[in-house]
Amino acid sequence: MHCDRNKYGDGTPFFINAAGNKILVILDPDHVKKVLQSSIELDPNPFIHQQIMGQLMGSPRETVAFYNSDGGKMDYVQTTHIRQHLTGSSLVSMDKRFFTIFKRNIATKYAQNDSEWMEIPDLYDFMEKHVTLAIAETLLGSAVVEEYAELVSDLWLFIENTDNFFIGLPRFIIPSAYAARDRLLCHLKKWSRESERLRDQDIVNRDWDPIAGSGLLQEREKLYSEMPGHGEDGRASQTLGLLYGGTSLTVPVTFWYLFETLRDRNLHHRISTEIRNHVAKSGAYDFTQLAVRPILQSLHAETTRYRSSNLAVRIVTTPRFVLDEKYTIERGTTVFIFAKYSGQFTPGWASARPKTVSLPLEEFWPERFLVSEKRERFSDSGLGGCWTSFGGGEHKCPGRHFARNIGIVVLSVLMGEFECELVDIKSAKNIDPPLRGSAFGTMRPTRQAGARLRKRRP
Numbered sequence: 001m002h003c004d005r006n007k008y009g010d011g012t013p014f015f016i017n018a019a020g021n022k023i024l025v026i027l028d029p030d031h032v033k034k035v036l037q038s039s040i041e042l043d044p045n046p047f048i049h050q051q052i053m054g055q056l057m058g059s060p061r062e063t064v065a066f067y068n069s070d071g072g073k074m075d076y077v078q079t080t081h082i083r084q085h086l087t088g089s090s091l092v093s094m095d096k097r098f099f100t101i102f103k104r105n106i107a108t109k110y111a112q113n114d115s116e117w118m119e120i121p122d123l124y125d126f127m128e129k130h131v132t133l134a135i136a137e138t139l140l141g142s143a144v145v146e147e148y149a150e151l152v153s154d155l156w157l158f159i160e161n162t163d164n165f166f167i168g169l170p171r172f173i174i175p176s177a178y179a180a181r182d183r184l185l186c187h188l189k190k191w192s193r194e195s196e197r198l199r200d201q202d203i204v205n206r207d208w209d210p211i212a213g214s215g216l217l218q219e220r221e222k223l224y225s226e227m228p229g230h231g232e233d234g235r236a237s238q239t240l241g242l243l244y245g246g247t248s249l250t251v252p253v254t255f256w257y258l259f260e261t262l263r264d265r266n267l268h269h270r271i272s273t274e275i276r277n278h279v280a281k282s283g284a285y286d287f288t289q290l291a292v293r294p295i296l297q298s299l300h301a302e303t304t305r306y307r308s309s310n311l312a313v314r315i316v317t318t319p320r321f322v323l324d325e326k327y328t329i330e331r332g333t334t335v336f337i338f339a340k341y342s343g344q345f346t347p348g349w350a351s352a353r354p355k356t357v358s359l360p361l362e363e364f365w366p367e368r369f370l371v372s373e374k375r376e377r378f379s380d381s382g383l384g385g386c387w388t389s390f391g392g393g394e395h396k397c398p399g400r401h402f403a404r405n406i407g408i409v410v411l412s413v414l415m416g417e418f419e420c421e422l423v424d425i426k427s428a429k430n431i432d433p434p435l436r437g438s439a440f441g442t443m444r445p446t447r448q449a450g451a452r453l454r455k456r457r458p
């Protein structure tokens with residue numbers, strides 16, 4: 001999907017043609033805010049049911065029919081449930097679980113000889129593998145991850161074919177993508193049966209179980225099994241949806257969160273100091289405190305602004321939605337808010353918070369979201385129509401705090417427990433993907449960046 005932002009630089013809404021579908025793109029922060037805040041008149045659920053659950057996740061017809069008939073009740077219940085599990089004390093235990101798994105995996109593979117540097121030929125590849133595995137194990141438990149050796153490669157093959165599933169390409173054109181999805185669904189069905197068996201016998205650890213996974217996933221299984229249209233297949237597609245939602249953007253964003261830190265010596269020093277200041281003598285990190293440190297928050301917000309090519313989608317459900325005194329949108333229109341373009345729309349940022357454009361939006365600036373009053377603090381206030389990486393309004397990403405904390409845990413392990421450095425900082429400048437161009441898809445580096453890792457000496 002390509003669109004020419006410069007041509008519409010004043011924020012005028014415009015239509016694009018995406019595989020035969022006419023889609024309205026909005027950019028003006030006032031329009032964006034209004035659309036995101038109007039969750040009844042502009043609803044993402046029709047798109048989620050048909051395109052995401054039906055076409056992408058392969059939900060059976062009867063499951064999609066149930067979603068379409070239930071007036072959004074189930075959508076509300078499931079998002080609220082995710083939110084409960086990914087905030088407050090539940091989030092703290094998810095952070096700790098993710099830390100234990102990620103650290104164990106890295107230590108097993110890379111720290112046999114304590115004092116020696118271990119070479120990592122391609123840091124993106126390393127992060128894709130290890131962050132995906134640790135997220136999957138945190139959510140689903142250890143057993144499925146251990147049994148399913150192709151989990152990471154299948155999941156990423158599937159994720160990278162998102163556009164192809166959306167436009168409805170049939171199996172014979174993208175057979176390997178369908179085969180990867182089949183394998184994913186098949187393993188998730190097996191996982192679901194095991195989880196049910198343990199729960200039925202009441203021999204499951206309800207917080208986190210090596211076979212049944214996190215409390216979040218255990219409860220979701222129960223929740224969905226009581227819903228019409230949710231046999232094994234319908235549930236497996238839902239689980240795949242959460243695994244996709246939890247990894248597809250978190251993994252690349254976490255890579256850039258680390259990479260931007262490693263390639264800037266001052267930032268590296270500043271972040272290392274923050275991490276060191278929040279580790280107790282026992283070796284435990286205070287992730288709750290780290291998560292509210294202004295620089296770590298701002299760095300993460302800037303990383304998502306700069307490095308996530310995703311979108312928020314809404315479908316107009318009211319006969320005519322008044323965008324402003326000049327524009328109305330008709331019922332049935334699909335509206336796209338591209339995070340990347342909103343994130344680079346200088347007129348909008350300049351009028352919302354002039355200081356945020358002290359450095360151009362085309363540059364990566366870790367301090368963009370900091371405000372200096374008596375004390376330095378992170379703030380995204382006033383930017384609701386500009387920084388849309390996590391969407392907004394009632395449907396704002398319920399996993400956003402977990403996504404940020406995954407970044408913080410990864411830095412704590414790779415910079416606190418280990419030492420990690422880029423092999424060649426100078427040439428690390430040449431791996432940046434183009435800022436414009438594709439508005440949707442994984443932002444991978446354009447070439448390999450090597451790194452090295454060793455256990456930190458006490």
Ligand code: HEM
Pocket residue numbers: 044048079082242245246247249250253304308310311312313388389390391392393394395396397398399400402403
């Ligand atoms: C950097 C990482 C992430 C980014 C940039 C991101 C971004 C988004 C965006 C843009 C939306 C749509 C919001 C809207 O329509 O207003 C969304 C929805 C969602 N995200 Fe995330 N997300 C991330 C990580 C996660 C994680 C880690 C999880 C869970 C483990 C998650 C679960 C979800 C779910 C379930 C929804 C659907 C919410 C609904 O429809 O009400 N996301 N995310």
